Amino acid sequence: xxxxxxxxxxAGSPRHRVTEPNAASPGVLRVGRARLEELADVAERxxxxxxxxxxxxLLPGTGREDEAVGLLLVGLVRSGVPVADRSxxxxxxxxxxxxxxxxxxxxxxxxxxxxxxxxxxxxxGDDGFLATYAVSGYSPFLVRLAAxxxxxxxxxxxxxxxxxxxxxxxxxxxxxxxxxxxxxxxLLSFVLDCVDGQLARYTRRSSPLGAxxxxxxxxxxxxxxYAGLAVGAGAAAVGDPVHAGDVWPLAVAAMALQTVRHxxxxxxxxRAEGPADPPRVIPLTVHDDARDPGPEPGGVARLPExxxxxxxxxxxxxxxxxxxxxxxxLVAVTAAVGNARWTxxxxxxxxxxxxxxxxxxxxxxxxxx
Numbered sequence: 316x317x318x319x320x321x322x323x324x325x326a327g328s329p330r331h332r333v334t335e336p337n338a339a340s341p342g343v344l345r346v347g348r349a350r351l352e353e354l355a356d357v358a359e360r361x362x363x364x365x366x367x368x369x370x371x372x373l374l375p376g377t378g379r380e381d382e383a384v385g386l387l388l389v390g391l392v393r394s395g396v397p398v399a400d401r402s403x404x405x406x407x408x409x410x411x412x413x414x415x416x417x418x419x420x421x422x423x424x425x426x427x428x429x430x431x432x433x434x435x436x437x438x439x440g441d442d443g444f445l446a447t448y449a450v451s452g453y454s455p456f457l458v459r460l461a462a463x464x465x466x467x468x469x470x471x472x473x474x475x476x477x478x479x480x481x482x483x484x485x486x487x488x489x490x491x492x493x494x495x496x497x498x499x500x501x502l503l504s505f506v507l508d509c510v511d512g513q514l515a516r517y518t519r520r521s522s523p524l525g526a527x528x529x530x531x532x533x534x535x536x537x538x539x540x541y542a543g544l545a546v547g548a549g550a551a552a553v554g555d556p557v558h559a560g561d562v563w564p565l566a567v568a569a570m571a572l573q574t575v576r577h578x579x580x581x582x583x584x585x586r587a588e589g590p591a592d593p594p595r596v597i598p599l600t601v602h603d604d605a606r607d608p609g610p611e612p613g614g615v616a617r618l619p620e621x622x623x624x625x626x627x628x629x630x631x632x633x634x635x636x637x638x639x640x641x642x643x644x645l646v647a648v649t650a651a652v653g654n655a656r657w658t659x660x661x662x663x664x665x666x667x668x669x670x671x672x673x674x675x676x677x678x679x680x681x682x683x684x
Contacts, residue, residue: 316340316388316400317604323398324594325604326388329377334606338400341408342384350396357390364599371600393604395594405432434458437516442509444630445640450509457506458513468515468525472532475507479536483543486650489550491557494654498647501540505643508533533639537573540646541566541659548655557654565659572666579673632676637669 317325318338326340327333346354364371365381391398402408407427409420434455442451461471478500485497511529515521545566548559597605634641645665649658 316392317606318400321400322594323388323392323400325606326385326392326398328385328389329373329381330371330386330602331389331393331599332374332603334604338402340385340388341402342382342410343408344384344388344391345401353394353396354387354391357387357394357396360599361386361390374602390599392594393597393599395596397594403432403436405435430459433517434513437513439512443638443640444634445644446509446638450506450640454506454509454513457510458517461510461514462518466514468511468518468520469528471507471511471514472525472529475504475511476532476536478507479504480539483539486540486543486655487546487550489547489552489555489557491555493547494557495651497540497543498651501643501647501650504536505640508536508639534573534577537642537646538570541569544646544650544655544658551654559654559656562655562659565656565663569659569662569666572663572670576666576670576673579670579677632672635669635672636676637665642666 316323316327316338317333317336323338323340325333325336327336388398405427406429407420407423409416409423411417411420437458438451438455439446482497482500482504485493485500487493508529511525515525545563547557548562551558595605637645642662645661646658649661
């Protein structure tokens with residue numbers, strides 16, 4: 316079969332050919348209750364075609380027998396029914412033909428720690444550098460602990476907000492101790508921010524409300540800390556390294572820049588990328604999947620795709636956009652060793668470059684489409 320963006324867009328059988336296959340079906344289908352009627356309709360059409368001589372002949376050079384599950388998969392995909400690929404190389408899926416194979420399959424299945432696989436699968440694969448290498452190594456243990464304590468993802472999101480509010484209070488104290496404690500609390504808030512999403516995926520309790528709450532409180536956490544830093548900069552004793560004077564214009568500018576950046580991100584996701592292409596409907600009597608690859612983008616339009624294939628360039632690109640993990644770390648480090656003026660200056664400089672980088676990337680992706 317061929318999988319694109321997690322969806323099976325073409326499946327093969329002894330009677331159907333797949334263009335540029337990139338995956339293999341494990342031979343198992345899980346059909347939701349809402350799709351049972353469509354499954355029955357596909358099965359009925361397949362049965363009629365199989366009973367009609369010459370209606371759906373075997374491909375040349377194939378002498379294999381038809382498999383019901385494989386044909387049903389072809390029928391569903393070609394009928395335009397969205398079929399997601401949920402296969403995981405860390406899990407075992409074996410079709411056993413005899414008792415010996417069944418025992419071997421059972422042993423292979425029981426040897427896999429499915430809970431551990433679920434925990435690792437809950438970690439996002441496209442996170443930032445800091446989230447991937449500084450948090451994801453131990454966050455699954457926190458996710459398991461939260462799940463055993465019965466915490467919901469929204470509860471962890473609110474806990475993250477509470478810790479960030481405490482960080483803002485410590486920053487507002489205007490002392491070096493307050494800056495260091497606030498920095499540690501702000502980083503802890505980011506760890507909890509990673510845990511809430513992983514917990515939602517691990518417990519399968521994702522919801523539109525949770526996604527909205529997470530996005531809103533992420534901004535509230537940052538802006539509360541910016542306000543705390545601005546208050547502490549003026550409250551610090553004159554002559555103290557923490558004292559930075561009136562930095563409210565810088566704080567407001569940092570908030571405005573961050574607001575514009577997120578507006579660009581969300582507006583591009585909602586409009587520039589556009590709706591997903593509808594599944595193609597292809598007659599079951601046609602051998603090929605009639606794939607039309609379309610014109611290949613060239614030149615500068617393929618630059619984002621090419622650079623993403625190189626590990627160092629991939630991480631450099633992600634870090635350059637100043638994602639939330641790197642942003643929280645930048646605030647924590649500059650506040651702990653310097654003062655609020657350092658923090659806001661770094662945010663404006665790096666954030667401005669990140670905004671320009673993001674706009675350039677969005678433009679190139681739009682051209683490539």
